[in-house]
Amino acid sequence: MNTKFFHARQARREAPARDPQETRCPEAGRPQDEPPHPGAQVGVHGKGVFALQDIPEGETLIEYVGEIITWKEAQRRHPWNPEDPNHTFYFHVDDGRVIDAAVGGNAARWINHSCNPNCEADEEEGRVFIKSLRTIKAGEELNYDYGLIIDERYTKALKAEYPCWCGSKNCRGTLLAPKRRR
Template identity: 60%
Template structure:
């Protein structure tokens, strides 16, 4: 009598990754609730200034595809997992993404994003202790005139001394 070979389960396409607490060894970061906004990413082990901490992963799409998918959550229309690339494409962290999509914004970040081709890596700007939440400055660029109403739509909750009150990249005023 022959036994049927067990079938390997096929993962569902484009599902969000299951987040498990990281052990004290192994992974360098973990996702958990944030005091700033929703979920956040935290250091599990010490990170040194200059360390490549994470890659921001996701499906690479055009801006038109991003607009067609927008919003990810109609109850939060200004919340996305998009990361703009210099060539005009977008990384959509909601699709094929990793834990980096949960990194929150801060006006005093401890990470910096650097693009290498169509990939984005997040590097530590300073030494980071275990338990610290990881942040980068979103510096969102929009084509509209930045008004007080628009600043509120993209409010920053980092609470740092140099908080500019918005996740938008503020345009410098031209000197007359």
């Protein structure tokens, strides 16, 4: 994979990555505490990932990596921040495992949500890869639909706990996945 984007915005694998240095982000190996690439601050999100050159549809961009932990451990670790209590760098892999990108994560953790995404998260054999859904132009921010799933009933208050500020025409107003009608 060639470097095609830079990031500004937390996962160590049980299975080895195809090549941990092989990413479309030159800063993927940057220590987490260093400041992000200059100019990569974005509106309400604070940080993001942007295309450095045009990226074709269907391109695998980066693996979402981090420490693989259980749901029980994820709940124990949950970083309760009163200013942003639902923010994590967790990525659900299956019923028993979560990727915690706060530990060993790369640039993928800074890809923001959009209700009209240009990328998708594709799970393959317990690994998560970010892929382009369409051609992405140089300078465009990369994003995918987080589609958070919560078992409880979606109330106005619950949706407000997971607000979306993507600004797309079809914005749902929440990071929660639409409930399937029965």
